[in-house]
Amino acid sequence: MLEIHFSQTGQLTQVMDHLVQPLVDQPGVTVERQCIEMVQPYPFPWPFFRFFDEFPETVAFVTPDIKAIDAAGPYDLIILGYTPWYLSPAPPVVAFLQSERAAALFRDTPVVTVTACRNMWLMAQYRLNKLIRGLGGRLLDRIVLTDQGGTAATFITTPRWMFTGKKDRYLGLFPRAGVAEPEIEGADTFGRRISQWLESETSTGDTTRPIANPDPNPPNPMLLLGEFMGLRSFMIWGALIRLCGRQGRWTRVPIVLFYALFLACAVVVVLPITMVSLLLLRLVPAFRRFHNKLVDRVVS
Known part of the structure; x- marks a missing residue:
């Protein structure tokens, strides 16, 4: 199977590390891990103007150059990690999905998407699903981990994190930015579910059955x-x-x-x-x- 993702802050990489560990430990399963890398990486923390200057190209799917992905395929399963930017998938993920390599890898292959973000992820997931289906991928399930604090709180904590790099509690009122650490560490629960699905798929040959996902963050x-x-x-x-x-x-x-x-x-x-x-x-x-x-x- 292939695990591939893009993470600017490193948070999604932590999630994916915990998620795939049960699969790495499973006998008979080979996990190939790839990280989508840009030719010219984005700055972090973000300068104020550069952050907002990014959104016109992001929503229009005008993508940056990324490094070549060394993945041969075919795979029994692809786990794709992404983050929403401006209610759309992050540009490097879109750049990968628009590539000829992705067209070959995703065709007729089961896909699970993973995201760790604010709780406003619906439209980004919708746009990502369209891209995956356009490649012929078969969406099985989604895994969504959302930031601690409600919608109002993350309107403060997320920009502060993006512009300063600080994730700690703010003013004694707002929680830490990002997904809570116990939830990140608990991502291995999903890895075990995927492991069970792989065992079932091997024995029955059924690659269309959705993975039983105990979704902690259903759509709002x-x-x-x-x-x-x-x-x-x-x-x-x-x-x-x-x-x-x-x-x-x-x-x-x-x-x-x-x-x-x-x-x-x-x-x-x-x-x-x-x-x-x-x-x-x-x-x-x-x-x-x-x-x-x-x-x-x-x-x-």
Whole structure:
């Protein structure tokens, strides 16, 4: 089997280390591990302007150059680790999935996706699923580990982590940024589930049966509308910003900074109004059933 991922902060690498350990220890299973690496790595921590200047290309799937992936295949299973950037899969992951190598590896191969991120991952998963299915991959399951603290808290802790590199508790009010350490270490639970699936697949030949996933972070229906509106905003403004020049050009500075201010205002004002409106609508049983089905369709 193949485990491949991209991690800028190193958090997802920790998750994958724990997840694959039961598979590495399983007799008869060969685990090939690959890390998607960029030709010119992103900075971390991020400079403020560079961080926001990244989103137009991210949502448009304009990808950076990555180093060649030395994976021969075929594989019985691919475990793909990714992180959401601007409600989309991170650009290096998209670059890999757009490559000829990925087209050969994923065709007719079972795939499990893994992410460790804020709790707004629905649209990124939707876009990732489309890419994998476009390659002919067979999605079996998803594993999602989310940051400690609620949606409001991570609007503070995640940017602080990205801009300063600091993950510790903040002001005595906000939790540490990122996924809690016990949850990262507990990722081996999923590895054992995958190990059981591999044993069953070997004995029965059934590669279409989903892996029994004790999902600790099921999709949150309340966040879907906000994510959809956010992605639409990123795409519209991203297209406008790209008309102002290439990434890093001074001609993009004014509009990128304006959008960063607009985005902060939208998070403070528009998102809460949207959430309250959706909460009221979900009191209507027919709308709640429709909304839940829509969420399932997005992430399936």
